[in-house]
Amino acid sequence: MVERMVSLSVGILLSTSLLHALPEAFESDADPHALFATLLGGLLGFFLLEKMAILRHSHHYEGDGHGHEHGHDAHEAGKAGWMILVGDGLHNFTDGILIAAAFLADPGLGLITALAIVAHEIPQEIGDFIVLLNAGFSRTRAYVYNMLCSLMAVLGGIIGYAALDRATNLIPFVLVFASSGFIYIAVSDLMPQMQRRATLRETIPQVVLIAVGVLTVLFLTGQTHGH
Incomplete structure (x- = not known):
């Protein structure tokens, strides 16, 4: 199920950014050079944020042969779990702002x-x-904390709508920044996961689901513009 969602996400993310969000931004009165600079800055910014996350996260597990004292890796996993929650909360807050700008x-x-x-x-x-469970969280705590982090998107949407409604000139730049995130996630994170399954039997469903994602976006666009 998760693997299928990854393929579907690639089609939706790329088509949303390249066929709709970016054209919407560049059809505005904003300076194209400034918009391209925002796109470049967004791509590089997401790259640096990911590098920081990789450098600060521990990928060990108890008994992996690294020679740490007993309990060291469990302690590190616990810290990583809280970092995941903080990062996810901020990420969801930003998503809320991006949705508000798009609307x-x-x-x-x-x-x-x-x-x-x-x-x-x-x-x-x-x-x-799964990371939170590995970090020692109970299923209930992991579920509750994940839900609280998800609600940050609602807060971001409310604040973003209130702020951008009074500063409409910033909307094209927010759309470009959102597109840079969508493109980076699809190309740097999701597609490499799909490349690990390179057989024809596994590739055909991936391509079909990418196409379904693109067609879904095109269909929804036609429906919303038709009304």
């Missing part, structure tokens, strides 16, 4: 952006839940 630009784009974020968040939240 302010165009209700149809807002719907598609929300779909893209949900499609990506499902496999990510499942992964986070």
Whole structure:
């Protein structure tokens, strides 16, 4: 199920950013050079944020042969669990702002952006839940904390809507920044996961699901613009 969601997410994320969010931003009155600079800054920024997360996370597990004292890796996993929660909360808060900006630009784009974020968040939240369990959280605590982190998106949406409604000139830049995140996630994170399964039998469903993601976005766009 998670593997299928990853393939579907690639199609939705790329088509949302390349076919809708970026055109919407560049059709505005904003300076194209400034928008491209925002796109470049977003891609590099996500790269650096991921590097920081990789450097600060421990990937050991108890008894992996690294020679630490007993309990060291469990302690490190516990710290990583709390870092996951903080990072996920901030990420969801940002997602809320991005959805608000998309809805302010165009209700149809807002719907598609929300779909893209949900499609990506499902496999990510499942992964986070597993990390929290490995970090020593009970199932109930892991579920409750994940839900609280998810609610940060609602807070981000409310604040983003209130702020951007008074500063509409910033909306194109937020859309470009969101697109840089979608593109980076799809190309740097999700596609490499799919490349690990390189047989024809595994590749065909991946390609089909990517196409389904793209067609879903195109269908929703046609429906929202049709009304």
